[in-house]
Amino acid sequence: MPHHRSAFFISDRTGITAESLGQTLLTQFDTLEFHRETVPFIDTVEKAEALAARIRERAQIDHHKPLVFTSIVNPEIRRVLKIDNALTIDFFETFISELEAELGQNASLTMGKAHGMISEEKYDHRIEAVNFSLNHDDGVKLKDLAEADVVLVGVSRSGKTPTCLYLALQYGIKAANYPLTPEDLDTTSLPKILLPYRSKLFGLTIDPARLHHIRSERRPDSRYASLDNCRFEVNEAESMFRQHAVPFISTTHKSIEEIASTIMHKATLERHF
Amino acid sequence: MPHHRSAFFISDRTGITAESLGQTLLTQFDTLEFHRETVPFIDTVEKAEALAARIRERAQIDHHKPLVFTSIVNPEIRRVLKIDNALTIDFFETFISELEAELGQNASLTMGKAHGMISEEKYDHRIEAVNFSLNHDDGVKLKDLAEADVVLVGVSRSGKTPTCLYLALQYGIKAANYPLTPEDLDTTSLPKILLPYRSKLFGLTIDPARLHHIRSERRPDSRYASLDNCRFEVNEAESMFRQHAVPFISTTHKSIEEIASTIMHKATLERHF
Incomplete structure (x- = not known):
């Protein structure tokens, strides 16, 4: 049986940051084959729940934990995507508190400004x-x-x-x-x-x-x-x-x-x- | 005195991933002004040392720790960019060991494949x-x-x-x-x-x-x-x-x-x- 892994790049907006982040990390494991999927616009708890169900299913089919790269601002949506049977790399959560502490300010928790229309x-x-x-x-x-x-x-x-x-x-x-x-x-x-x-x-x-x-x-x-x-x-x-x-x-x-x-x-x- | 901060996006190749990552995080602090600089192609210890000197200087001028977002594969170069007087968000180091453990394989430590020429x-x-x-x-x-x-x-x-x-x-x-x-x-x-x-x-x-x-x-x-x-x-x-x-x-x-x-x-x- 080939080593088959699924990788999801999930975002509340375009998915570009999550994808860029995840792909960069995956290139370091270039002997492995990944089934990659970018899922943009996960901006409600309902969409996140449907997606979480799909990821759980994939875990069963693959017999391996799917890799889940997320860049999601809303904490409730993030919580839904913390799946026992997956490895979640939560880019936003990992770094934001360190930055908040250093900058002495809370994150504004506004979604998807990075690739949105700034002006x-x-x-x-x-x-x-x-x-x-x-x-x-x-x-x-x-x-x-x-x-x-x-x-x-x-x-x-x-x-x-x-x-x-x-x-x-x-x-x-x-x-x-x-x-x-x-x-x-x-x-x-x-x-x-x-x-x-x-x-x-x-x-x-x-x-x-x-x-x-x-x-x-x-x-x-x-x-x-x-x-x-x-x-x-x-x-x-x-x-x-x-x-x-x-x-x-x-x-x-x-x-x-x-x-x-x-x-x-x-x-x-x-x-x- | 205005709250003046410097942010560096540093990479061993194009800088696109480090920039995309860093910018996404900074949009969460949209009331602050950042002096942003992307520094690509930091692929030798010498270049890293020259850059580290510049960052230390900036810290003195700003009276605030510069934010340093890095996506660098080589551990020696990364080490040079760990600067006491800066907040380093090391995107590669943070996630790679978790992935290595899950995938049961070491990272290949090859630079800049993400935006390089794949085939x-x-x-x-x-x-x-x-x-x-x-x-x-x-x-x-x-x-x-x-x-x-x-x-x-x-x-x-x-x-x-x-x-x-x-x-x-x-x-x-x-x-x-x-x-x-x-x-x-x-x-x-x-x-x-x-x-x-x-x-x-x-x-x-x-x-x-x-x-x-x-x-x-x-x-x-x-x-x-x-x-x-x-x-x-x-x-x-x-x-x-x-x-x-x-x-x-x-x-x-x-x-x-x-x-x-x-x-x-x-x-x-x-x-x-």
């Missing part, structure tokens, strides 16, 4: 950043780059677009991007159009073999996707970055989150909300 | 979802909606585009969107082009006054932005949703995270990575 102004800023990134994708509308917080530069398919969108959504950063074309790569000069924004440039590079793989999915057997061409383009782009002291990182073994947070850090950008 | 296949899937959302924004290319996991429907500026992008980035969901035009709203029939995808439709609605505000930023004093027109469009859209049993939610008081996780939940979508 219309901040929301608007974020949407504006998303729209900016969409409007400045792939070198379009370069004239108003003055407004950009950062301009990502790299060869086609090096990861610029998803990184820009993530920077906008997660940090409210206005991120434009400029794709280095084969013409740009014929010299190691910076493309003229980018010269006024030198201080905002950040380069992305990628392992040529990985680029070859990505481009082949899109245009198999093309010159564009050939390993030789990928090697050439990546080489030229990196020379350009080095020669003009444009900071750059490789996206090859990184997730979008890692690429984005590395850029935030290295370019010392400040989040806008 | 190229999953990464590719996510990028594909982002590209899908970009290519199916604003009703473009409706012919291959068969591939979509969900199709968001709503009036202009009801929040469709950022929600689609967030669904793609966060959950790997292929989300298309269709804007209801004034012509669509002349009747309560579903637009013909959407009929084959009825089961994938999810409606977004918004408070007319908020819509008026958003549209006014874009096109002040236009008929498009007028409160009367916003009321009319929202009313008609909601009637359409009700008549055809299209599930819908209001985006008015929700963050993008909340809108997206509500859709995941109500449309019972499964994350793709």
Whole structure:
């Protein structure tokens, strides 16, 4: 019988914090298989009771205690989810009293503010950043780059677009991007159009073999996707970055989150909300 | 003297988990002002020592213990960040031993897997979802909606585009969107082009006054932005949703995270990575 475990990520709102917390801990046990379930919006005792019944059932089927990661503000709801036959990691309860003591103040016990709407102004800023990134994708509308917080530069398919969108959504950063074309790569000069924004440039590079793989999915057997061409383009782009002291990182073994947070850090950008 | 506190979110990788955890806890003390700083990539003892010196300095300036939220796997680095003159909330250490005991296994002590690149296949899937959302924004290319996991429907500026992008980035969901035009709203029939995808439709609605505000930023004093027109469009859209049993939610008081996780939940979508 395989070692079968259930893991529940439970929250009174979006479930994002409970999930992020639980997943981080579970990655430390990577030889085990978990049946994972995120359960958001458990905001009444009734919903919690129905869920508790499901967790108890799962314990019986699995012959192992389910792992229950919770981030719930209301103490009554939390109590319902303390299940004998489960291991509960109660993130809120564990830390809140320590903080209350240090801050000399009681927790306000308001639900789900973390990923809720904090203010219309901040929301608007974020949407504006998303729209900016969409409007400045792939070198379009370069004239108003003055407004950009950062301009990502790299060869086609090096990861610029998803990184820009993530920077906008997660940090409210206005991120434009400029794709280095084969013409740009014929010299190691910076493309003229980018010269006024030198201080905002950040380069992305990628392992040529990985680029070859990505481009082949899109245009198999093309010159564009050939390993030789990928090697050439990546080489030229990196020379350009080095020669003009444009900071750059490789996206090859990184997730979008890692690429984005590395850029935030290295370019010392400040989040806008 | 105002009550001035510093809060550090420290991680050996992206800082996303430590920040999400810490921010959630701090929202419970919303009458206090915090000077917040996220410090990612503290992955050596040297970096930790430099940071510890900074935190000690801050304690002196603030005349209050800084709050230090850490998510760090390496025990040596963690030790450096245990600072007498700070309150450390060590998320990893607190829970890991309980989990080790229950799972009968030691933590693998590998850093930063949570937001790292898990597999190229999953990464590719996510990028594909982002590209899908970009290519199916604003009703473009409706012919291959068969591939979509969900199709968001709503009036202009009801929040469709950022929600689609967030669904793609966060959950790997292929989300298309269709804007209801004034012509669509002349009747309560579903637009013909959407009929084959009825089961994938999810409606977004918004408070007319908020819509008026958003549209006014874009096109002040236009008929498009007028409160009367916003009321009319929202009313008609909601009637359409009700008549055809299209599930819908209001985006008015929700963050993008909340809108997206509500859709995941109500449309019972499964994350793709």
